[in-house]
Amino acid sequence: MSRINHRFAQRRAEGRRALVTYVTGGDPYPGATVPIMHELVRSGADVIEVGMPFSDPMADGPVIQDACDRALAGGTGLVGVLEMVREFRRQDQDTPVVLMGYLNPIEQIGYRRFARDAAAAGVDGVLTVDLPPEESHELVPAIAEHDLDPIWLVAPTTRPERIRAICDQARGFVYYVSLKGVTGAATLDVDDVAAHVEAIREATQLPVGVGFGVRNGEDAARLGQVADAVVVGSAIVSRIAEHPDADESQLSREVGAVVRDLRAGLDQPLPEVAP
């Protein structure tokens, strides 16, 4: 069983929601990422998404764009991110790691080499935000050959027949983007999310994660009522951005505080629901 499936099965058996956390690789400097990843795990993260920096992250808001800029300024690209995952794996063989980012850096390395190197580094899944399933006939077979899961997004605009098509190809978990807009924007509407998550559940048995717009433990608690997992990125990256010059241990403390709040919110007992 893959690390992603195993982790979700564990949480499901415990009756708990999974916490998926995102950091951009190399943000705010290359040496910070691996210690931050370990801190994410210590503070309660179940899955780590590591952002592959890209110069033109058009699906992201200013928080992630700035993180990409800091990472690129420090010299971190896709190869550097793979090295970070490899180093993380020396101490942690259990926590699933998903690479998240844009297609072009992967295309330049080459799909087959990317898949081989990512698998060798200990990556479990790949999420490319600007690659819809229709264009994925090169990437998906390449990563499948190395047992890497393609993680797909479903959006508020995704039509029902398309949800089914996406879920047919999905592995690991399905990621519902809970807002219109870019990462880090606006506030969330839990009832609306619940309706969309229900539509996804009709199409797949896979766990459903919900992200975009989760700022704190309270948001996590509300979303946890309707999803199997909550995905948090901008809230963590914003905290890193407030301390660009901090050393690794201080950054870890800051990130740990954000994640413990999210974990506590997510682990609150679910309210009784009338039958």
Place this chain on the structure above:
Amino acid sequence: MSKVMQGSEALGSEPAEAVFDGHFGPYGGRFVPELLMAPLEELAEAYEAMRNDPAFQAEFYADLQQYVGRPTPLYYAEHWTRRIGGARLFLKREDLDHTGAHKINNTMGQALLAVRMGKRRIVAETGAGQHGVATAAVCARLGLECVVYMGAEDVRRQSVNVYRMRLMGARVVPVESGTRTLKDALNEAFRDWAANVDDTFYIIGTVAGPHPYPAMVRDFQSVIGRETREQCLEQHGRLPDALVACVGGGSNAIGLFHPFLDDHDVSIYGVEAGGDGVETGRHAAPLSAGRPGVLHGNRTYLMENEDGQIMPTHSLSAGLDYPGVGPEHAWLKDSGRVSYVAVNDDEALAAFHSLTQTEGIIPALETAHGIAYAEQLAARLGPDQTIVVNCSGRGDKDINTVAEVEGMQV
């Protein structure tokens, strides 16, 4: 003088057997976040319906004639020809289109489509400001809300166009992220669209972006080439020997080239911005010195480093200062049908003066790249041969830039 193309001719409709899926060989496609897939499918369906709808085409045709000012002349630039010595040089006068450049052929078409789709809010990106101005104009006329994203560096370089847009009621948003130029304006326009998909229509200004934009913008701009073809036949009974147009994203070029692609006796040249020189790395010539990759919704030639990061571009002309190019151009390069060359800033500047002095026509700095290459080409050909250059825009917007480069105070 030829008439404006009518009916299905105006949009270049082809037999509707197979619906085009947006791929030009390995290029093009639809590389966007999931959120935008449904809006793009909706747009593609709407466009497919409109291009086959006589009422839509009649409306588009009437606007091209009465609002844009089509057909534009095909002008024999006799004095310029004499100065260069060689092939006869003709200018397709897109600088005479309303708002001063070819851009409005496309904004007119897309704005009519937006109205048909019930979208009352328009977003656009702009580099030199010509597309922004052309968008602001049609929005003012059709009573649409208009938001234009423009790199902060371009806002500085093109302040007159910024003011024109504001006068016409557009909100111009300076973009401070990234390199603060056209590519960053595209990022912001996509972000705005993603956040407001329900009521917003994104009018892309060039033949790039996700499907259906490259094909749709080409169809709206192809009126340039169809008129040119007909004018050539009318005026001298045969097709030209060569076509020349500048290529940033490539909409004026594809508009001129497309109706001639099957005419294999016509040589076709696309001219990229060589900046300080392609060999210096400081340029905006992805077809000349880039390689394929994925950016802004399509696969095409890009200026990028080995890690797949998009590189900063350099060109005196804001409108060519873009690291990518329309995917159909990428395909035309690979197929060999079109030759792509680069012209440096100083060569473009010299051509700007050359045309201005000999013909009293001040070309845009973007256009001046095509003018410069046409001079080189004409000198190699004989007087029995003809070259048509797309005079894609007027240069009034650039006089401050030219004066600054030459140390003059205006």
